[in-house]
Amino acid sequence: SYVLTQPPSVSVAPGETARITCGGNNIGRTSVHWYQQKPGQAPVLVVYYDSDRPSGIPERFSGSNSGNTATLIIRRVEAGDEADYYCQVWDSGSDHPVFGGGARLTVL
Amino acid sequence: EVQLVESGGGLGQPGGSLRLSCVASRFTLGDYWMHWVRQVPGKGLVWVSRINTDGSSKFYADSVRGRFTISRDNAKNTLYLQMNSLRPEDTAVYFCGREGSGYYIDAWGLGTLVTVST
Numbered sequence: 001s002y003v004l005t006q007p008p009s010v011s012v013a014p015g016e017t018a019r020i021t022c023g024g025n026n027i028g029r030t031s032v033h034w035y036q037q038k039p040g041q042a043p044v045l046v047v048y049y050d051s052d053r054p055s056g057i058p059e060r061f062s063g064s065n066s067g068n069t070a071t072l073i074i075r076r077v078e079a080g081d082e083a084d085y086y087c088q089v090w091d092s093g094s095d096h097p098v099f100g101g102g103a104r105l106t107v108l
Numbered sequence: 109e110v111q112l113v114e115s116g117g118g119l120g121q122p123g124g125s126l127r128l129s130c131v132a133s134r135f136t137l138g139d140y141w142m143h144w145v146r147q148v149p150g151k152g153l154v155w156v157s158r159i160n161t162d163g164s165s166k167f168y169a170d171s172v173r174g175r176f177t178i179s180r181d182n183a184k185n186t187l188y189l190q191m192n193s194l195r196p197e198d199t200a201v202y203f204c205g206r207e208g209s210g211y212y213i214d215a216w217g218l219g220t221l222v223t224v225s226t
Contacts, residue, residue: 033212035153042203042216043153049210086153090211095158096167097143097211102152 002091004100011106018074020103022087025068030089032070034063037102038083046085047072074105082107110135110215112204117220120194124224130187130204130217138162138182141207144189146200147219156202157189172198194224 005023012018022032032050035043046057050065060075074081087100116128128144144156157178158167166178177190187204201219208214 031210033210035213037153042218043213044216045208045212045214048208048212048214054214088212094167096169097145097155097213099145099153099155 001094002089002098004087004089004098006085006087006100006103008101009104009106011108012074012077013108014077014079016077018072018077018081018105020072020074020085020105022070022072022100023068024070024089027068027070027089028066032063032065033088034061034072035086035088036081036083037086043086077105077107079107081105110206112206112215112217114202114204114217114220117202117222120191120198120222120224122194122196122224122226124194126191126194126222128189128191128202128204128220128222130189132185132187132206135206135215136182137180137185137187142178142180142187143205143207143213144178144187145203145205145213145216146198146222147203148200153203154200158207159187191222194222196224198222199224 034047036046037043047063051063062073084102086102091098111133114130120126159178175193179188203219204217205213206215
C-alpha cells in the first residue's frame, strides 16, 4: 500500500507562511488532497487536486505537488488555523484513499 | 449545507457486535459513493470501507475484511457499518464520509465513538 509521510509538527508565527509537506514515491504523478481537523471536530477538505479550494475555504490555503513531495501552503497564518492537517491520495490498485499520518500546525 | 450524522457507537465486548448508522441530509445519498474512516483518539485517519451508489460494490481495509460489512439504504438516506467479532484495536471514532468527484471525501460526519473493552 502507498505510504505518505508527514512531519509530526510544524510551527509558525502569526502572519507568516506555513508549509506542510507530504512525501510519497512519485507523488507528483497523482492528485493530492488536504484536510484540516480541529480538536473534537470532523475533518474538513481544504485543498483538492493539489491546489484547488472548495467553496468557503480562504484563498490563503493553496498547494503544490511535484516529484516526491506535495505541500500545503497556508499564507498569513492565523490563530484559527491551528489544527491537524492530513494529506490524502488515491490507491488505484486497491481503490481506496490513503492518508498521511497528519501534521499538527502550531501557531506561536 | 450537507449533513451527515453518525450513531450507534458505544461500548462493545470483544467478540461482540455493533451497528453504526450514518444519516444523510440536504443531498441525495444514492448519488454518491460513501466511506467509513476511523480514528483512534490522538492518532491519524485510517480508511475502513467504501461502497458504491447502489451497494453492489464494496471495499474493505485488510484489518476489517471478513468482520465488518458496509451497506446502505438509499430510500432511508442511511449508510451502515455492521461490526462483528470486535477487537480492542477497533476502538476509535468512526466517521462516515461522502466521496467527491475526484477521489476525495468532501463531506464528513462528526463521528461516533466505539470502545471495545471488557
